[in-house]
Amino acid sequence: MTTTAHAQHHLTTVITHWPDLQDALGTPNKVASFGVGLRAYLAALDRIDDQQAEAERQRARDLRLLERDPAQVGERPTPLRVAILDTMQAIHADLLECADAVAEVAQRQPMGQLPAGYPEADRARRAVLAMKDRHDPRRWKWTGPQPAAPYTALWLLGRVQGAPGPFHRLDVRQAELIAAVARSAAERIERALDISVERRTLDQRHEGCGGRIDVHGGEGKTPLAHCRLCGRIWAEGVVAA
Numbered sequence: 001m002t003t004t005a006h007a008q009h010h011l012t013t014v015i016t017h018w019p020d021l022q023d024a025l026g027t028p029n030k031v032a033s034f035g036v037g038l039r040a041y042l043a044a045l046d047r048i049d050d051q052q053a054e055a056e057r058q059r060a061r062d063l064r065l066l067e068r069d070p071a072q073v074g075e076r077p078t079p080l081r082v083a084i085l086d087t088m089q090a091i092h093a094d095l096l097e098c099a100d101a102v103a104e105v106a107q108r109q110p111m112g113q114l115p116a117g118y119p120e121a122d123r124a125r126r127a128v129l130a131m132k133d134r135h136d137p138r139r140w141k142w143t144g145p146q147p148a149a150p151y152t153a154l155w156l157l158g159r160v161q162g163a164p165g166p167f168h169r170l171d172v173r174q175a176e177l178i179a180a181v182a183r184s185a186a187e188r189i190e191r192a193l194d195i196s197v198e199r200r201t202l203d204q205r206h207e208g209c210g211g212r213i214d215v216h217g218g219e220g221k222t223p224l225a226h227c228r229l230c231g232r233i234w235a236e237g238v239v240a241a
Helices: 003-025 038-067 082-106 120-134 149-161 172-193
Strands: 198-205 212-218 221-227 233-235 238-240
Antiparallel strands (some): 212 221, 221 233, 233 238
């Protein structure tokens, strides 16, 4: 794909999946094996040796909570998933910075007034046109409330697609800047939502033959583990020779 096509694809990913990030923001983390996404499964594999110790610590915390006065001030579970929140804030900041930079070059200056000497009727018509141009809602604003991430991505998408408005055509540098920022944002979203295609070779080896184990997953599909040496395959509830 061209730079423009890549930028459009990634910006569309940001726009369409932003509500999914908002939904995930208040969703408790899941700890399980297959069926909850590749990254969650790999994290579970990495933690498997510590799970028993963590369970003991959790039981101790639960006992302490039962003994505490309900009115006592103390630590409480956070209602938000901090990793998701950090991802959303980082993406939003990058998109805003990109839009600021693009608008400095691509956004046309507001229309000016006609100088004295022109007929009054022409000057009056020009004044109305200049006011409309100055307050065109399609213009990017550096001051005032900042638009949310999906609206910022939508504004950048309009510039990539050459949508009408008070703008010059993007040059190569601006197009590449938008494409790079959009790609980074889309990749962050896909990782955060566990919908990207991923592959990882585990440090541990297959106990039966000593072969390296590859884990494939992402895109919402059930992860699969595959032994390179003997060909054995593991999936959710299934072991295939």
